[in-house]
Amino acid sequence: MFIEDILEADGITLLKWKHLIKERNLNTQGRIPQWFKNIETKLLEDKEGTTRKIKNEYISITQKRKININYFDENEKTNKNQIITWCETDESLIFVEDKKKSFSKKYKRLGRHLITIGNKDDLNNSPNLIGCEGCHRNVSKKKDNGECLIYIENEISRKIEKRKEEDFIRPYETLNNILTKNIWLRNTINEEKKDTLYNKRIEMIDNTIKASEEFINIIKNSIFERKESDFGKDRFFLIIEVKKNKTKIDDKGKRKYYYNIIWKIRSENVNNNNNELQIIAKHESIYDNEYKIILRSIILGLLIIAENSELILEINDRVKNLIYDFNNKCSNRRKIDSEYYLELLFIEDFLENNEIDMLDANEVTTNCLKEIRKTSREFLDFKIFDDTRIDDFELIDEALIINEFNVIWNNRIISGGYRAWRKKITNAIWKNEILNSEKLDDLFVYNYKKEFDWVTTLEFIKLKIS
Ligand SMILES: [Zn+2]
Ligand SMILES: [Zn+2]
Incomplete structure (x- = not known):
């Protein structure tokens, strides 16, 4: 056994004997053994034992490498001697007793909400918990039976052994340890999630966009990562303008159409151009079809913005209507023979899978966005950039096929x-x-x-x- 094995998750607090037994799942009855008492005498700074911080000289040699977490799994039965706990975004603690099946889409289990009473800030001891009689979290249909039922978080929650003590329930962990572990768990899970989502985006960009390596790298480096905040979803403004240039007949006698495209992405505040992302590209096509280019440009924009966000589009109004009509499932314009079926279905599917809500802007924002698009148009009209130096961008058709039925297209x-x-x-x-x-x-x-x-x-x- 190493020193770190008998410390709380913070790496500086010595576990209580009972808590150690529960954490390690040891089956030991009776009094605290002498060897543990000796360790306490040796390590503890405070001889009274009110705080269990270890002496500084031992802290340096104890790098907490492994934190013991007994993960909650909503698909497994929870032991009657356990309660479930997790931390909210604001680091407030939630405790529940696993109670019953939930019919929510997102959560599989409902729990009886437990709240702390007595000294809520005593980090050195286990909190005293009692059943909550009802609060804003209560999702129970019967609101006035004195029991508060709440959804149990799955990924960020864990189980702790508990005991019943007179009128309270007490977990076998100090408040300090509960907090440290819950925050650690929440952060770790969120980091893992972010990494997975990011890697998924990278893969999607590789599969979907056909362009030079530099251009693809620009796109990859532009990916917005989701922020974790209590203030709702991130909001993005995606402004796209496409300009058709002269047509040319190529070597094989085929007419080709040349387009310039500009993307502008702003986040949070539409007036704030400090963090504006701007991308310019060109596209050549055998089709004289500007709407298709706009729709495909939206797809590129979507690959950059964060999931679980709000999106306000500023594009050609008729293309915008195409999207609205298509996404409105009752509409009879939702036809598979639509010229834009592939793009529209991809956009709809992408928005849904990534929990992106497409919103209408208010009047002030709309005016501001129109102004930005107008400036973008002028930029393309005056051609301040060198056409030969900007990248050619294309989407790979096969990548847009989202299910096997698409082959009808x-x-x-x-x-x-x-x-x-x-x-x-x-x-x-x-x-x-x-x-x-x-x-x-x-x-x-x-x-x-x-x-x-x-x-x-x-x-x-x-x-x-x-
Ligand atoms: Zn205790
Ligand atoms: Zn409650």
């Missing part, structure tokens, strides 16, 4: 997904009706996302018959 309709769907409908009592439908493909298209929705299908057939 390329008119290659017989895919694995299609066959699976067809198999499913053979179970229908009126399968002939459907299979004989001339518009089988349409039927499939209408249902592709929900796999197979009988209600919609019945309506479809009703329409067809009448």
Whole structure:
């Protein structure tokens, strides 16, 4: 056993004997053994033992390498002798007793909320906990039965052994140790999460953007990382302007269209251009289609902004409407034969997966954004930059395909997904009706996302018959 094994997570406080036993899961009854008392005499600075800080001379040699955490797992049953604890963003402590299944999408378990009573700042002792009788966290349907039920955080929470003592519940850890461990756990999990998300973005950029290495590096270095704050989501303003330049006939006699694109990304305050990110690129295409270029430029912008954020777009109004119409699921314009289907579906999917809310700006902000886009336009018009020196940017079509059904877009309709769907409908009592439908493909298209929705299908057939 090393010194660090008998210290609290802060690396400077000696564990109490009982707490050590519980942390190490040892099954020892009875009094404190003499060897532990000897260690206490040797290490503790305060002979009275009110604070359990070890002498400075021992601190230097104890690098806390491993912190003992008994992770909570919402899929596993919690022991009756344990409570669950975690830290909020503001480092306030939460304690609960695992109670029952939750029907929330995000949390699997509900717990009985416990609160501290008595001296709330006594770091050297275990806190005294009692059941909360109801607070703003209470999600119980019955609000007035004197019990507070709250959602249990999964990743950042852990279990501590507890004991029942007269009217309180007491965890086998000092408040100091609980705080140190919970904060450490929260920070570690958040760092890991950030790293994973960041790596995912990098991979996506590599898979999606076709450009020079320098340009791709600029994009990668521009990724905004999510901040952890209590003040809601980060807000981003994405301004895109595309200008079509002269067309040229290439060597093979094909007409080519040349575009210049400018991106501006601001965060938090639209008026603050100090942290504005600006990217310029060119794009050549055999298509005379500015909207498509704008949509693809939005995708590049999305790859940069942080997840779990709010986004305000300043782009060509008609393209903006295209996105709104598409994302509005009731709209009959949500057609797979849309020229922009691939881009629109990717954008919708990306926003959803990354918890990015697209918002409308208020009037003042809108005016400000329009002004920024106007300036960007002038910048492109006056061509203050050297065209040959800016990078060419393209998106890789295959990377935009978000599910197997997308192949319809390329008119290659017989895919694995299609066959699976067809198999499913053979179970229908009126399968002939459907299979004989001339518009089988349409039927499939209408249902592709929900796999197979009988209600919609019945309506479809009703329409067809009448
Ligand atoms: Zn204790
Ligand atoms: Zn409560």
